[in-house]
Amino acid sequence: LELRALASSHRDWIAADRARSGIRDAWLRLFERWDVVVCPVMPLTALAHDNTPMQQRTVRIGEAQLPYTLMGTWAGLATLAGLPATAMPIGFGASGLPVGVQAIGAQFEDRTTIAFSRPPEEAFGGIAPPAAMRWVTPLRGDRRAYWDPSPPPVRNPRDSQKARPT
Numbered sequence: 001l002e003l004r005a006l007a008s009s010h011r012d013w014i015a016a017d018r019a020r021s022g023i024r025d026a027w028l029r030l031f032e033r034w035d036v037v038v039c040p041v042m043p044l045t046a047l048a049h050d051n052t053p054m055q056q057r058t059v060r061i062g063e064a065q066l067p068y069t070l071m072g073t074w075a076g077l078a079t080l081a082g083l084p085a086t087a088m089p090i091g092f093g094a095s096g097l098p099v100g101v102q103a104i105g106a107q108f109e110d111r112t113t114i115a116f117s118r119p120p121e122e123a124f125g126g127i128a129p130p131a132a133m134r135w136v137t138p139l140r141g142d143r144r145a146y147w148d149p150s151p152p153p154v155r156n157p158r159d160s161q162k163a164r165p166t
Contacts, residue, residue, distance in 0.1 A: 024081040024107075031106035036116050040074045041100045045093030047071075077104060084110040088117035089124045 008016070030037065043061060050057055050068075057068030078085035085102045093099050105113040 020080060024083075027081045027083060027104075028106070031109075035109075035112055036103040036105050038101050038103055039077065041087050041102045042071050042074055044071070045095060045099045046097035048095075048097070074102070078102070081107075083107055084113050086110075086113035086117040088120045090120055091124060 044059065047059065054069065055067075058065045059068050059071060060066075075085070083104050083106065085104045087100050087102045089098050089100050091099050103113040103116045105116075
């Protein structure tokens with residue numbers, strides 16, 4: 001990802017903010033008639049995990065090999081204008097990975113997008129981690145939580161009996 005804001009002049013920032021305000025105003029007019037807008041989260045189904053550095057990742061769409069960083073374009077629709085968006089599953093692609101869409105709502109209407117997304121989530125069962133993954137509690141001082149692909153440790157039932165006070 002590029003950090004252009006660090007090199008932008010104040011004049012450039014003002015111009016960008018005016019453009020952003022115009023986009024926000026267009027969304028406000030749209031939400032005078034509609035409660036939510038449903039659109040893709042990404043231009044593809046979910047992707048397999050990739051630990052390659054972000055700037056080196058690519059994705060094939062049709063015959064084109066595109067930078068992975070372009071995949072956030074759809075998510076930018078809501079974030080650029082400061083609008084709430086709730087992602088929801090709507091099924092699975094041919095690869096078996098989930099397909100999702102997002103519901104974008106008017107400013108401060110977070111509860112509307114969440115309520116709109118609840119029935120599809122219930123119908124499709126939500127997004128569950130692959131069966132081979134398990135939840136790992138963060139380490140002390142580490143605020144991150146993550147999925148661990150390794151199998152859970154096998155515990156010997158006799159070990160728990162030894163630990164009991166007599």
